[in-house]
Each structure stands twice: as structure tokens, then as C-alpha cells.
Amino acid sequence: MEILLAIMIGFLYAAGIYMIMRRSIVKLILGIVLLGNGVNLLIFLLGRITKGEPPIIPGTESVIEGLYADPIPQALILTAIVISFGLQSFAIILVKRAYKVLGTDDLDQLNTTDENS
Amino acid sequence: MKTIILQTASNYLLPVLLLFSVFILLRGHYLPGGGFVGGLVAAIAFVLDAFANGINETKRVLKFHPGYFMPVGLGIAFLSAISPIVLADLPIMTGLWADGSIPVLGTIGSALFFDTGVYLVVIGAALTIIFTISESA
Amino acid sequence: MLTAILLGFLFAIFLVFTGKFFRGKFAVISSLIPISLFAYFLSFISQISNGEIVTQKINWIPSFGVDLTFKLDGLSLLFALMITGVGSLVFLYTSAYLKGHKYLDRFYGYLSLFMAAMLGLVLSDNLMSMFIFWELTSISSFFLIGFNNDAKDSRKSALTALGITGIGGLLLLGGAVLLGYMTGTYEISEMLSQTDLIQSHPYYALAVILIFAAAFTKSAQFPFHFWLPGAMKAPTPVSTYLHSATMVKAGVYLLFRLSPVLGGSELWHTTLIVFGAITMLYSAIHILFRTDLKGILAYSTISALGILVFLIGIGTQAALIAAAVFIIVHALYKASLFLITGIIDHETKTRDITKLAGLRKVLMPVAIAGFIAALISGGVPPTLGFVGKDLIYEATLGSQYAIILTALAVITKILLFYGGFVAGVKPFTGKLPQKFEKIHMPSPLMWIPPLLMVILGLVFGLLPSLIESAFAKPITQVMFENPENFQLKLWHGFNTVLGLSAITIIIGTVMYFIIKPTYAKENFIQKLDFIAPKDLMLKGSTAFEKFGKLWTNFFQNGYLRDYVGIVVAVIIGLISFLLLPNFQLRLDYSSLEDVTVYEIAIILMMFAAIVFTVFTNSRLAAVASMGIVGFSFSLLFLFYSAPDLAMTQFSVDTLTVILFVLVLYKLPKYLKMTKRKSRMKHGALAVVFGSLMTLLVLSVLQEPKNNEITKYYAENAYKLAHGKNIVNVILVDFRGIDTMIEISVLIVAALGVFGLLKLRLRPKDKIK
Secondary structure, X not given: OHHHHHHHXXXXXXXXXXXXXXXXXXXXXXXXXXXXXXXXXXXXXXOOOOOOOOOEOOOOOOOOOOOOOOHHHHHHHHHHHHHHHHHHHHHHHHHHHHHHHHOOOEHHHHOXXXXXX | OOOHHXXXXXXXXXXXXXXXXXXXXXXXXXXXXXXXXXXXXXXHHHHHHHHHHOHHHHHHHHOOOHHHHHHHHHHXXXXXXXXXXXXXXXXXXXXXXOOOOXXXXXXXXXXXXXXXXXXXXXXXXXXXXXXXXXXXX | OHHHHHHHHHHHHHHHHHHHHHHOHHHHHHHHHHHHHHHHHHOOHHHHHOOOOEEEEEEEEHHHOEEEEEEEOHHHHHHHHHHHHHHHHHHHHHHHHOOOOOOHHHHHHHHHHHHHHHHHHHHEOEHHHHHHHHHHHHHHHHHHHOOOOOOHHHHHHHHHHHHHHHHHHHHHHHHHHHHHHHHOOOEHHHHHHHHHHHHHOOOHHHHHHHHHHHHHHHOOOOOOOOHHHHHOOOOHHHHHHXXXXXXXXXXXXXXXXXXXHHOOOHHHHHHHHHHHHHHHHHHHHHHOOOOEHHHHHHHHHHHHHHHHHHHHHHOOHHHHHHHHHHHHHHHHXXXXXXXXXXXXXXXXXXXXXXXXXXXXXXXXXXXXXHHHHHHHHHOOXXXXXXXXXXXXXXXXXXXXXXXXXXXXXXXXXHHHHHHHHHHHOHHHOOOOOHHHOOOOOOOHHHHHHHHHHHHHHHHHHHOHHHHHHHHHHHHHHHHOOOOOOOOOOOOOOOOHHHHHHHHHHHHHHHHHHHOOOOHHHHHHHHHHHHHOHHHHHHHHHHHHHXXXXXXXXXXXXXXXXXXXXXHHHHHHHHHHHHHOOOOOOOOXXXXXXXXXXXXXXXXXXXXXXXXXXXXXXXXXXXXHHHHHHHHHHHHHHHHOOOHHHHHHHHHHHHHHHHHHHHHHOOOOOOOOOOOHHHHHHHHHHHHHHHHHHHXXXXXXXXXXXXXXXXXXXXXXXXXXXXXXXXXXXXXXXXXXXHHHHHHHHHHHHHHHHHHHHHOOOOHHHOOO
């Protein structure tokens, strides 16, 4: 399964990068989301995957024994997911605002700084 | 999107979902769950309600702007983080625990308050974002 | 001592809140700070002259050897007294000079900040803390030079000064790090015992050059001298305090301080003598061509700094004593000349020497002060200037190339004599022009300080033993292990030195009566500006700026995809460079055997959703398939033992889709905007990058995993944190501060969204 997931990571990266390089701002944001998902999966996979053994200490015991999934990547990804929600919403609003003010969602028309315009 | 079915359903769903989100929050220390997920579920509950009854109605139910959840939550989290320094002269973020345990919750400690802070911040942030956007859309 | 240094900083902060109070009538009160500090340091004189050294050490970053070590010995006491003494007078003077100025409180703030930094600099025994104070003086000087910040000239000069002294500061840091590397300590007093080690070290030359560069930039040595005349744009009290009496002496102080450590080598002495000599002559000659009083004083200051560097370069005991005494002499007469110039400027509104004359009739006490200052500067007996000049001649006569060096010193001294008289005497002699007749005396706060200083110059001249026991003797004890005995005297009998003195005074006087400053001369020298270091450096910096612009325009063309393309291409290059040469893929196909049909289904679903997201022409469809990607992720997490993740991903995904739909509704439809060719190019780049990532992941998976931290968390989750869901325990307990920061970020994002949407743009900001 690791092999399939590794290919999936590569695929997510490729799709994300491709989308980021498009001219439409909406595609740019979708690209960022895809790339973010790719990174999450990368971290998850590098912590190795385990089936059906969540990192939760069983009812009466005080230490987890045997095989269990690595909790560290999970904690990292959990925060990453929530943060990326903040990031995405901010990016979306930025796009919307830019569209409203500038009247375009074409990145090629946003290539000058205030100084030169 | 005002449909009778959704409106009626959401009148019952909102309290149930909120209760569920608190449940998720409280069991977080022992079973899957916690402040992040709990907060998100609560936020979804309100968003659902807003879809069914309109944002103004939801805001009326809330009584105040959801943005106020954020400073309150951050404050709770911060207080519980510094409580070891103030109360027990221990380094910041050291867990403090009450003796004995309660069903479902287990032992009550500063971590639970911290998680509650996270819960409130997540609700506040998510709702602020969604409400502001849908108001201006 | 720490308190003494902090006092200035605290006062500066205090001023932020009580500015209004000090801006008005009570400005004079702030002078109490430097005066009390002066008294404090004065109380150490008897201790220090007995050869004691007062130290105080406060640990700061002991693991790096960076501590606040303060040491008060003869040398630092001299500087500390100069800083606080001149500081007191300048504080008093300013209260009248800038009376009623809108930002007087700010000015005092900068001034006391500077004073504190300067005190820290001269008291520090640790090179690192010295560096920090050194930079603080540069920064506060920047604010003071640019105090009239609505004038373009002021801002430019301030920036030039900051640029030059700032670079010097960085070089000092470099030198300090090198010295620390060689000796294993940053304490100067500990380096003293390792001089042999330092001087035989291969990095010795580099360290010396760095230290030189730092000292030369700060003390305005040729070819870095040009910032100092520019810095004269500052209000006169600043010129007095920073640019004649204290800050510019910081470089000299550094050389003084380090000469027992680094001195003794050919490199050290020759370089200092050469640079000192060039500076002192070059700028002394410049005096002849100036008509602005402050310009004259600026160049004579540079020249005096040149003399000091030159003397340190000679490095004999006589030379160092001469330097120490000359520092005092210079502070006394140059500061008073600056203050006098300030009075003239304040009253007549001009500093043009060709227009000023006869002011003695209206400003008598100032004229007296000016005359005495000129005498001190010219080294006329019985002032301290005479003692200082004799010492300089004695030092040059006793050095290796006695004749050449003495000749250089005499020429410089003659020119300085001329400069001193032009600045201190000329404005007061001759016929008073009609338009100046109505001038009246300024507040005593302005004319008493210069008078006080020149009277001190007279007193010290008559009683040189005061200087000898308080400063000269303790300083020689700092600089030499076994100092020879010596005595400062006004009268040495008839000898060569006296003859040279007489020559200096006679030629100087003759020059004063023959050569008159005129515009013609000033214009003449300005024609030569194109080969002056200032212009060369400015041209260099403009050229550099142009190059920077070209470079930036080439790489930053404003097209995001080009940026991303370049970044991705570079990463591809780096990864393949590191990964591919010895890459062996050992694929473990066995893991594919227990793949269930559910997993295959999820992967296929994700795959299809991604393809659809990328290629669809409908935005709504793209968003919906993004949602599917997210939900399949959540299934994936559920499958691989991460229930928390699954729940979070699911909820976030729901919210994200809602968000997208709410907003996209209002955005324009997709258009096929890019050309086929560029799509192919980007596609290829993306595919290569993706495949490399896959290879990278696979090769990482081949390596064994380090489980140490995981184990720690798993073992202690219940023991220490009373929790059984390890992921949650990590979030709220072990890494709680991270979570705290994370929720803060979330709040910032929410507030950002709120602000962006609620913000109402003014009509003119809208671009149509």
C-alpha cells in the first residue's frame, strides 16, 4: 500500500504545482489546497501506516503496548488541517477582494507593483 | 434555501449537534475527539442552522457576534497555560490534575480547560469567517 | 555601573510617556541625568589614580561567552568623564538652543539613549557587548543627524552616516568573532595574556584589518571620512556632542583599548601611521577651502582624529600619553567652538564665515570663549593645548622616522591653528555689519558651557599635574606593563620642541592674517569632488542600485508562474542531484498483497477526483471534486488508525466546500487563458516534480524509522498527562504552546477575513 500512497503523493504534488502555475486565481487556490493535501499525506506516510491500531491507550491500562500508529505525525497533520482552513479562507477572500477592486482574476494582469502602475 | 423540512429539522439538530460537539470535546483526552474537532462540529451546527433559517436568525440565537468566542477562548487557554506558574510554581503548561475521577471526563485538569479554549477559538474563527463571507456575498 | 548605563536608557523610555512635560519649561531638568552621572564617575578619580580597577560582571549569555562585563580603568574613566561632562553641558545648552522646539523631548530621548550607549561602549570589557553598544551609538546618531527629518539633506546625511558606521559595526563584529575564535574568550582583559598566541595566529592580519575598518569608519578616517561633514546637518548640540567630543572618538577608543592586545606588529603600526597621517593632512588642507563654520570645524575634527590615530600608530609611551592628553584638549576646545558656532548660528542665522565679523561688540563673553578656544586649539601657552602640542612633537621626535613624522605633525598643527582662529576669532573681529547690530546676548545656558570648558582648558594648562595623576598615569598603567615615569609640564626649557611650537604659532598667525576664506576657493575644491572618496562611493552605490534593479526586474517579472517555475526547477535540480546518483529502489511489493478492495477504491476515487479538479472547465465541479478529494482523505485516515484526523478532515472539508461555494458564486467563469505550449511546459515540470517526490518518499521509506520520541509520548501520555488519546495529549499538553500559537494564527486569519470584507475602500483607491 505504501507504494500506492507514494505515487498518490507525487500525483498530488504534480496536480498542485500545475494548478498553481495557471493564470486564474481560483485555480491558484485549488492548487494550494491540493499541494497542502499532498504535504499532509507525505507527513502521514513518513510516520509509517498501521491498520486498525489507533494511538489510544486501552481502557484499563496505563501504557500502550504492541503495535500502534505513530501519534506524532497525526498531531502535526491535525493542526495543519485546521490551519489550512484558516489559510484557505483567507486566500479565498483575498482573491475575492482583489477581483472586486481590480476587476480581474487574471494573474497576468496583477504583475506590477503599486510603484509602477 | 429556506425549506420547511430543513428548518424543522435544524431546530432539533442545532441543540443535538451542539451537545454532540461538547461530548466530543470532553471525551477528547481518552478517545478520539478534542477541542479542534468539537469546535468544528459546533461550527457546522451553526452553519447548518444559518442555511436553514438565515444568518440573522442564527445570530439572534447566538445573542452576540461569534467573533467574541475567539478572545474568550484564547484567554481560557492562556490562563490554563499559566495556571501552573501561578498556582503551583511549576513551569508553564505543566498539567495540573484534581484528585479522583469523574465518569466520562476522567480526571479534571488544566488540559481540559486548555482544550475548551481551543474549542471556543475554533468555533469563533470558523463562524466569523463563514458569517462574514455569506453576509457580504 | 550597570545602573549608570541603564539610567540613560530608562530616561529615554521614560521620556516617551512624559514627553509633554519635558518639552516645555522643564527641559533643563533633564540635564540632571548627565550631571549626576558625571558626579558619579568623578567620585572614582581617586580610586583610579591609585591604580585600582573597578569591575562588574553580569552574566548574559554565558554559554556564548557574551556577558556584560564593565571595567572602569584610567582609559574608560577618561572617556566616561568626557561623555558625561560634555553631555551635561550639551544637555544644558540644548534646553536653550532648541527652546520651544516641537520635538524637544524626542531630542532629549535620542541624546540620552546615545549617552547611555556610549557609556556602555567605553565601559564594556566584553567585545560582544561592546559591539552592541557600538551599534546603538550608530543608530542613535542616525536619529540625531536626521533630527530635522523634513529636510531631504538631513535624511540623506543620516543615511550615509548610518551606512558607513553600520558597515563598520558589522566589521567590528567580524573582528570580535575572530578574536574570540583565536582566544576562546570575548573579554579583552583575558585576551591580554594571550597576545603572543593572537599575533602568531594566521587570522591575526584579518582580525586587525577588520578592527581597523571598524575604527576608521567610526572615527572618520580617510577614505571613510566623508560622512562626518555630512553629519553637520544635525543641530549644533549634536555636532558638538557626537561628532566632535564622543562618538567619533569611539574608533580611537577601540584602537587604544586593543593596542596592548593587537599592537606591536609592523602591520598595526605602519597602517595606523599611514592612515592617520593621510587623514590629518588631507582634512587639514581642506580647512583652507571652507567658508561654512561648521564645515571648517568638521574638517579640523577629522584632522584631529587623524592625529590621534597617527599617535596610536607610533605607539610609544610618549605617543600614547600625547594621544590621551590631546583627546582632552580636543574635547575642550572643539566642543566649545561648536557651541560658539551654535550661538552665532542661533543669533545671526548664518554660519558663513565671510559674512560674519565684529560680533564681539554684541556677544562679548562668547568672543572671550572663542578666543581662548582658539588659543587652546593653536597650542598657545599657557593653555592645555600647549602641553598637548608639545607632547605630540616629543612623541614624533622620539619615533623611528622622526623627521618625516615631525614635519607632518607640524604642518597639520599649523593648519589646525589657522582653522581654530578662523572659527574662534574671526567672527568676532573687524567691523560689525549693520544688520547684526540688534543682536543681543543669548540665555546664559548657552554661553556659560563653552566658557566653562575653555576656562578648564586654561586651568589644566597651568596645572598639568591634575591631568597627569587623574588620567595620564592610570592610562599608561593600562597600556603598558611597566610604564616609565614621566611628568606633564608646561615649561620644558629651551629645546627643539619649543622651537617647533614657536614655528607653529608664528606661521599659523601669519597664515591667519594673510589667507582669507572665500567662495572662490570653496568652488575650486568642489571641482575636484569627482575624485573625492565621497563621490566615488556614492557613484558606486548608485551603480550597485542600478544593477540591483536590473537583476530584480529580470527575476521578478511579476508573473507568479515564473516564480513558481523557477523555484520548482531549482528544487528538481537539487533533489535529483542528491537523490539520483546512488539511488537504488528496492520496492517491497509484499505490502501490496494485503491491500483490500476498499483501499483500492479510495485511491481510485481520489485519483479520479484530482484529475477532474485539474481538467474541468466548471468551477463548481472543480470545487465539488476537491471536496471528494478531502472526504477520501478522511476515509484514508480512518483506515490507517487516525480517527482524530478523519474527524477533523471531514469537518474542515465540509466547511471549506461551503466557503468555496459561497465565494465562487461571485467570481468570473474560468477562461482558457494560457497557451497550449505553456500548459505543456508546466505540465511537464509538474509531472517531473511529482515523480521525484514519489521517488523521494519511497527512498525515505526504505530507511528505518526513529521511534524514540514516539515511545516517550506513548509511555508518558497517561503517567504525566492523565490522557489516553495520545494525539490529543500531544496537542493539549506536550506541545501545548504550539497549539496555543496555532489558535492564535487561526484568530489572525479570521480577523483578516473579517477586516478584508468589512473594510470599505475610499473611491479613489478603486482601480477601474
